[in-house]
Amino acid sequence: MIMTIIVITLIAFILGIDDVSTKMFRRPLLIAPIIGFILGDVQAGLAIGATLEIMWMGIGNVGAYMAPDLITGTIISTSLAIMSTNGSIETAVATAITLAIPTSILAQQLLVLIQTINVSLNSWAKRLADNADVKGTVWLIYPPALLTGAARAVPTFIALYFGAGAIQSAVDALPTFVINGLETAGSIIPAVGIALLMLAMLKKFELWMFLVLGFVLSAYLGLDILPMTLIAIVFAYFYEMITRKTAAGANGANESSKNTGEEEYDL
Amino acid sequence: MEQKLTKRDLWKLFMRLNTMRITLNYETLQGVGFMRAIAPVLEKTYTDKEELSDAMHRHAQFYNSHVNCDAVILAVTAAMEESTGPDEKEGINSLKTGLMGPLAGLGDSLIKFTWVPIIGSIGASLAFSGSIIGPILMFILYNIVNIGLRYYAIVFGYKKGIGFLNDNQESNLIQRISTMANVVGLMVVGALISTIIKVQTPLEISTGSSVTGEVGENVIAIQEMLDQIMPSVLSLAVTIAVYHVLKKTKGSHAAMIIVIMMLLTIALTYFGIL
Structure with a gap:
């Protein structure tokens, strides 16, 4: 021993x-x-x-x-x-x-x-x-x-x-x-670990929608993590594109610097 | 601009990057580590002893970022030390300070909050079913990114040098990747709630008519009922409850919450609710 x-x-x-x-x-x-x-x-x-x-x-x-x-x-x-x-x-x-x-x-x-x-x-x-x-x-x-x-x-x-x-x-x-x-x-x-992740990642209210999406795809449709991730990449790509276009429309520079500040505060 | 560092020098930079965190301390955080990592590069750049000494002092100051992003900063700094004139040296430190915040955020959201949960949950689900492939797969996937990214970032950062910054300002690449990683991470987290957390109640409601005395004929299991409304609804409820408690306490009492949940679960199992 x-x-x-x-x-x-x-x-x-x-x-x-x-x-x-x-x-x-x-x-x-x-x-x-x-x-x-x-x-x-x-x-x-x-x-x-x-x-x-x-x-x-x-x-x-x-x-x-x-x-x-x-x-x-x-x-x-x-x-x-x-x-x-x-x-x-x-x-x-x-x-x-x-x-x-x-x-x-x-x-x-x-x-x-x-x-x-x-x-x-x-x-x-x-x-x-x-x-x-x-x-x-x-x-x-x-x-x-x-x-x-x-x-x-x-x-x-x-x-x-x-x-x-x-x-x-x-x-x-x-x-x-x-x-x-x-x-x-x-x-x-494990709910605690997951809640901690949510705490770090949910920086804006609209991001809750992706949490709901992930939950639904998995709970109702029973998708595995891997196909789930691939679908998520598609959504991530378009979400980023849309937010960037909107930000560029409404004087992008200010908007993006404001966002960075918020992120650091939440971390 | 001519680049002096050979492949061997970059390899040395990579090896010293790997041991950078050992000297982590409360005064300069990774300052000592950064100086140690970049010292061989400085030795090659400065032949004058006074200049070398100044440069070493310059990099022994406060520094902290994310592990895998240190690589980019180290390499860009190395490229800058080579290419700048004697009166531009102060710019190097402001560049480092400017990069370490955003890159730390990127590293956290890309690796800690996205990649590790994804491979961790794949590995864990395999391990739960008793397969040794789970941890092996996680080890491989984790280190392809962990080690691979560090080496690639050194080579890439050095080649691009200061150009990396100009490119980044134009396309805001760091911010964009961060946003995308965040979305992927959140969807995976949403999926984890239903696959990983298992809250089930054995409670039953007996609706047998008491007139005929056939108690127990029509027993409705509450869990079945809940599953019909929404699968994993209890898991979702527990997670959101924990999330709100954590948010109120700013995430600092996670261990305390785990202990409380344990005691609560023991009590609820004792009374047959869970």
Whole structure:
């Protein structure tokens, strides 16, 4: 078991650095199946990943605002859920959702701390600039990279090493109606992610019409996401064309600069 | 104007772009990262040590934009550093500041609010049915855009250089793509409401006549009734309710809302409403 925990800790370290550099694995659906594979339950990993992916769909760093840390949250909650529920995928998903929220928010505080520590890099960078030392700039990323990796790996190790037993007895002690409720919550809570997306995208009232259109095409006609997207591109093209023509008619320059201002406010 | 950077230099710029966010900090945000990324280009442009030092200072100032759009800004800046005379250097920073806001908005609406939800929902629906193809497909689709766009933007931005700006002002390209991405994203979100969120009630109304004592003969399941009026109507209602709560709180209490919804769902399941 200790070997498995060490492997997951290493993965947390690597994915932690990936999140601030290449950004190839930073979504729950891409992380949870890997954890599931290591713990020998890919199916649970897939189900947890899919649920968390949709739950956190609208979550992301916008501007300087720091979002809950999905990386640490997904790794810890998926591992603990699979380790402490014996085989039942539904219970594992319910446990993972419950754990994902506190872990993501706690881990977020560590990232805030790191960005504060990183302020010291500025004086280093200024010193390099003073000396016109281009070679020296290579080293600027190593201390913060180690720090970021550790900020993901250390909490993961602690949570898995000390938490697994506690979570297991907690899950065993929970009455069935709570587990059932959490399982149902798993398919309702994605509404939060979707509502967050709406909050970011509904900048004007007329844009609600596209939401209605998408809902109708999917709910009544049962269209899949892919044909849906292609239809959406057609509508997007003509909507953009119409709004541009109207704006050009009514002194375009003012109109478009006003719109940009509104967007930034809403974000 | 002659362009000095070779393919290898651009590759180096790309590699350093990839590690730009590691140095993110609260004073200059990506300032340190930007300076680090562009330093090799500056070294090639300026032979004089004083000039190089000035240029490095110039790019160690406050900077922040969207990950995939940093590429364009870096490359346009690189092209400008080469082509401008000594007295035009201040213009470079105002160009950077002018570009980072709109491009960050474009990156957010194109990738975060459109591409990620689309591929996330395709991947998730495959994963829900137990297929490993889901995450693999999402990984490939995500990184074609994520990595591909960054590299392409470097090459494109450098080639176009300052011309990119003139082109953009004429056609307002950034704004146009943003608007289109927004519409596509919203339609996909509308579709997600009915496919992803599942709110169903097991409640039933018994209309059996009490006179004949045949209770339970005519049981109407409320869910069936609702489905006939509008499929997924409960999902829509829940989403719009959450949206309004989020809007009132300016989106800052998402985690709290999730916790409240969990407790509420447990209570409602206990009483057999959900």
